[in-house]
Amino acid sequence: MVYTAAEADQLTKYERAFKRAHPEIDLVWVRDSTGVLTAKLLAERKAPRADAIFALAATSMAQVDSAGGLAPYSPKNIGRIDPMFRDSRAIPHWTGTAVLTAAICVNTIEAKRRGLPIPNTWEDLANPIYKDAISMPNPASSGVGLLTVAGWLQGLGEAEAWAFMDRLDRNVVSYAHSGSKPCKDAARGEVPIGISFDFRAVKTQSEGAPIVIVVPTRMVGWDMEASGVVAGARHPEAARAFVDWAMSDEAMSLYAESFAIVGVANASKPAPSLPPDLANRLAPMDVAWTANNRMRVLSEWVRRYEGRAARQ
Amino acid sequence: MSSVTLRSGLRAPSPIAAAVPAGIACAVAALVLLAPLATLALRSLSGPDGALTLANYGRYLATPTLRESVMNTGLLGGATTLIVLPLAFLFAFGIERTNMRFKGVMSALCLFPVLTPSLLPAMGLVYLFGHQGLLTPLLGGNVIYGAHGVLISEIVAAFPHAVIMLRAALSMADARLYEQAEILGAGPWRRFRAVTLPSVRYGLVGAGIVVFTRAITDIGAPAVLGGDFGVLALDIYKQVLGQQNFEMGSVVAMLLLAPSLVLVGVERLASSRQAAMVSGKSTARHPPRHVLRDVAFTTYGAAVTLALASLLLTCQMAALARMWPYDLSFSFASYDLERYDGGWRALRNSIGLATAVAVSGALAAFTGAYVAQRTRPAPALRGLFVLLALLPAATPGLALGLAYALFFGDPANPFHLIYGTFAILLVATVIHFYSVAHLTSVSALNALDVEFEPAAAVLGRGALHTVVRVIAPLSAVPLLEIALYLFVNAMTTVSAAVFLYPTDFKLASVSILNMDDAGDMAPAAAMGMMILYVNLGVRLLAQGAGSRLRHAGNVLAAPTARALAGPASDPVQASGAAT
Numbered sequence A: 001m002v003y004t005a006a007e008a009d010q011l012t013k014y015e016r017a018f019k020r021a022h023p024e025i026d027l028v029w030v031r032d033s034t035g036v037l038t039a040k041l042l043a044e045r046k047a048p049r050a051d052a053i054f055a056l057a058a059t060s061m062a063q064v065d066s067a068g069g070l071a072p073y074s075p076k077n078i079g080r081i082d083p084m085f086r087d088s089r090a091i092p093h094w095t096g097t098a099v100l101t102a103a104i105c106v107n108t109i110e111a112k113r114r115g116l117p118i119p120n121t122w123e124d125l126a127n128p129i130y131k132d133a134i135s136m137p138n139p140a141s142s143g144v145g146l147l148t149v150a151g152w153l154q155g156l157g158e159a160e161a162w163a164f165m166d167r168l169d170r171n172v173v174s175y176a177h178s179g180s181k182p183c184k185d186a187a188r189g190e191v192p193i194g195i196s197f198d199f200r201a202v203k204t205q206s207e208g209a210p211i212v213i214v215v216p217t218r219m220v221g222w223d224m225e226a227s228g229v230v231a232g233a234r235h236p237e238a239a240r241a242f243v244d245w246a247m248s249d250e251a252m253s254l255y256a257e258s259f260a261i262v263g264v265a266n267a268s269k270p271a272p273s274l275p276p277d278l279a280n281r282l283a284p285m286d287v288a289w290t291a292n293n294r295m296r297v298l299s300e301w302v303r304r305y306e307g308r309a310a311r312q
Numbered sequence B: 001m002s003s004v005t006l007r008s009g010l011r012a013p014s015p016i017a018a019a020v021p022a023g024i025a026c027a028v029a030a031l032v033l034l035a036p037l038a039t040l041a042l043r044s045l046s047g048p049d050g051a052l053t054l055a056n057y058g059r060y061l062a063t064p065t066l067r068e069s070v071m072n073t074g075l076l077g078g079a080t081t082l083i084v085l086p087l088a089f090l091f092a093f094g095i096e097r098t099n100m101r102f103k104g105v106m107s108a109l110c111l112f113p114v115l116t117p118s119l120l121p122a123m124g125l126v127y128l129f130g131h132q133g134l135l136t137p138l139l140g141g142n143v144i145y146g147a148h149g150v151l152i153s154e155i156v157a158a159f160p161h162a163v164i165m166l167r168a169a170l171s172m173a174d175a176r177l178y179e180q181a182e183i184l185g186a187g188p189w190r191r192f193r194a195v196t197l198p199s200v201r202y203g204l205v206g207a208g209i210v211v212f213t214r215a216i217t218d219i220g221a222p223a224v225l226g227g228d229f230g231v232l233a234l235d236i237y238k239q240v241l242g243q244q245n246f247e248m249g250s251v252v253a254m255l256l257l258a259p260s261l262v263l264v265g266v267e268r269l270a271s272s273r274q275a276a277m278v279s280g281k282s283t284a285r286h287p288p289r290h291v292l293r294d295v296a297f298t299t300y301g302a303a304v305t306l307a308l309a310s311l312l313l314t315c316q317m318a319a320l321a322r323m324w325p326y327d328l329s330f331s332f333a334s335y336d337l338e339r340y341d342g343g344w345r346a347l348r349n350s351i352g353l354a355t356a357v358a359v360s361g362a363l364a365a366f367t368g369a370y371v372a373q374r375t376r377p378a379p380a381l382r383g384l385f386v387l388l389a390l391l392p393a394a395t396p397g398l399a400l401g402l403a404y405a406l407f408f409g410d411p412a413n414p415f416h417l418i419y420g421t422f423a424i425l426l427v428a429t430v431i432h433f434y435s436v437a438h439l440t441s442v443s444a445l446n447a448l449d450v451e452f453e454p455a456a457a458v459l460g461r462g463a464l465h466t467v468v469r470v471i472a473p474l475s476a477v478p479l480l481e482i483a484l485y486l487f488v489n490a491m492t493t494v495s496a497a498v499f500l501y502p503t504d505f506k507l508a509s510v511s512i513l514n515m516d517d518a519g520d521m522a523p524a525a526a527m528g529m530m531i532l533y534v535n536l537g538v539r540l541l542a543q544g545a546g547s548r549l550r551h552a553g554n555v556l557a558a559p560t561a562r563a564l565a566g567p568a569s570d571p572v573q574a575s576g577a578a579t
Helices: A008-021 A034-043 A059-067 A078-080 A107-114 A143-156 A160-169 A180-187 A197-206 A237-244 A250-257 A287-305 B003-009 B015-044 B055-062 B064-097 B105-107 B118-129 B148-173 B176-184 B189-218 B220-225 B232-242 B246-275 B291-319 B344-375 B379-394 B397-408 B414-418 B422-432 B432-448 B450-460 B463-474 B477-490 B508-517 B521-565
Strands: A002-003 A029-031 A054-059 A095-107 A134-137 A173-177 A193-197 A211-214 A222-230 B319-324 B327-330
Touching: A002 A034, A002 A180, A008 A029, A008 A237, A008 A250, A008 B064, A008 B220, A034 A059, A054 A059, A054 A095, A054 A237, A059 A143, A059 A250, A059 A287, A059 B232, A095 A107, A095 A143, A095 A180, A095 A197, A095 A250, A134 A143, A134 A180, A143 A160, A143 A193, A143 A287, A160 A287, A173 A180, A173 B397, A180 A193, A180 A197, A180 A211, A180 B397, A193 A197, A197 A211, A211 B220, A222 A237, A222 A287, A237 A250, A237 B189, A287 B064, B015 B246, B015 B344, B015 B379, B015 B397, B015 B422, B055 B064, B055 B246, B064 B105, B064 B148, B064 B189, B064 B246, B064 B291, B105 B291, B118 B220, B118 B291, B118 B508, B118 B521, B148 B189, B148 B220, B148 B246, B148 B291, B176 B189, B189 B232, B189 B246, B220 B232, B220 B508, B232 B246, B246 B379, B246 B397, B246 B508, B291 B521, B344 B379, B344 B422, B344 B432, B344 B463, B344 B477, B344 B508, B344 B521, B379 B432, B397 B414, B397 B422, B422 B432, B422 B477, B432 B477, B450 B463, B463 B521, B477 B508, B477 B521
Parallel strands: A002 A029, A002 A054, A134 A173, A134 A193
Antiparallel strands: A054 A222, A095 A193, A095 A211, A095 A222, B319 B327
């Protein structure tokens, strides 16, 4: 049994490939949102149901790991995996499959109607002309929200980042509970600009929504989808075989169909709607920092930006 | 048969034997209700080192945004109640006490929100009054998001529940009182104040409490429309699923449980008074003709019905548009639910769960009611069981769900094996809606002759024989109504299930919440309308079956019943509260 936060419509593709490689293993997906799965993994720590974890945010992996939920395992293909894609221990507890990055969805029809220029940088979004024009995910309930905020905090330095968020907050009309919602709300024109993530932005645009995708020129927050073996798994052999497959070149080329940056560097083939220099725009970030400072950052964020009525 | 032989023929059950069924019932209730709630309370009081402390509560109240949630929740509940009560009273009054036209159509259409998760009317409001809403230009620059949007949505969701309860109260009018008042020269306004209002005051209290409790425990409307408007129900959800903070989630759940407990206690008191107000000699009142009044009520009823129907119609239209609001051409794209979490399987799962809940819940409630009413346990034991049977009504679904997750999720618990399975979902859902089912069973049983069992004992028949041959057939109709009530609620509930559904058994109602969270509003609306259609279909089927059963039940049970106790009284119809 594999817990995964991968998109529902991607799983069939992965399942077919894994079945081809390991017809002898009976694969059962359990798909849910990052928050639900993390809560589940933490709650089931003493009596785990999952054998392996697939495509869960590395920040969550670090969180589960620090609760003792992950077993150390070095997948066969580890030699070809970019060092950025694994935790720092000699035998990693988790390894990353693909990077997801923050991205901005701008509804061209609504932007034109309100006379808003297309933004290029994060700082642009803090311009008062965008007042009540922006939706972003709430970092307290969305992994994408957290990676976006963590990118600012680690990239700009905390003082500057909070000052920026104070200015941005004046323009934000709503903080959504998921990383997809701001982009889809932008697609429906409920809000002109939604801060979301690359995969969702590319997908929503390809479905015909009137949006353009903006990846800011610098300090773009990111996280990794990661896999690992659950400590105390009932089927450890199968779990290791699964993680071996998840890190294989073949699997990486599948991820590359949806993600711009994947664990094996030369497997990447960037989407035409994303900038080719995406990797250079990413903020310098440490997943462990995000996991360790998560509670502190969130309570500060909640104190500053949640429950607007209380602050006015 | 003389009373002497009857008495001597009865083997007086020993007090210990009589205590067994009620004892078992209490033990079951302790396992599935008291123990989980105690776990929840303990968790809210446990510090990082496991020691008991009030620190979590202190931390909660020291956080301004969370403190604000307490205020918001209270205000939302109060405002919803104050607005819904007069609106629902007028509607119920129109149906029960005037000759307003189209009563059947209006009362049926206004029940629709009961058949859907509360998320659906909230989404309807977005489609009508959101930034791209059809009617937003009428708002002069305002939009639906925020406190007022949540309030309107709660009003829509609670309205039919209040109407059901107020209709029940208003239908019990005693015409004799009105005749006397007229003879004494009281005008219509005086009669309304002196006769009508006092006779429904307990109904008003009861409806007010149901509305208040629904509004403060609902998660759907705040999730869709709330924006910055934080409420306790959403806080539980965010604390547990967003931040994996079970302690703080338990604190919020306890804060939500406390007022519900008090209020449901008051409501039960009110409804027992209400029942006592109608004597067996009451005669039904037929409203006299009054053109102006009837036209006014017809207009009001039509306006309300139109407003409710247009919310749902908009959801259906949005679900059938290719890309709302930019491309309104017809498309089934939103019905391609396999692209989203749960997919069509979630709807099948929900129907499966609802069916299982309906069957096992109706049996459980009927058995529970039978134990309480017919096995003559010691008064103290019976009192305890009655209290336990009513406790679920006071337990918000989110609190119950979290309590179950904490209690059964603990591997040290011998019942841990049901955690993460269909079984825990089934048990939790049955318990969540047990109280109304129990009360309906009680009133159905009370309507039957108490002498069936003693008479059967004289004839050498066991209690089981009586139940199977007489009581069950005569109660078939109320049993069906209970099953229908459970089915509809199991299809629409989000709250208890959201913490409990097995990961490979997604539910339709939960998937609507998830799809809305992910921004997939049109498929969420499509799924919500599917739930509505399933519930509507099942309701119509049950109505058809009910009228047949009413006939068949009497025919089946009649010979045995006559043999036991002479002609049986008609089985009572399930109370309005059950529908």
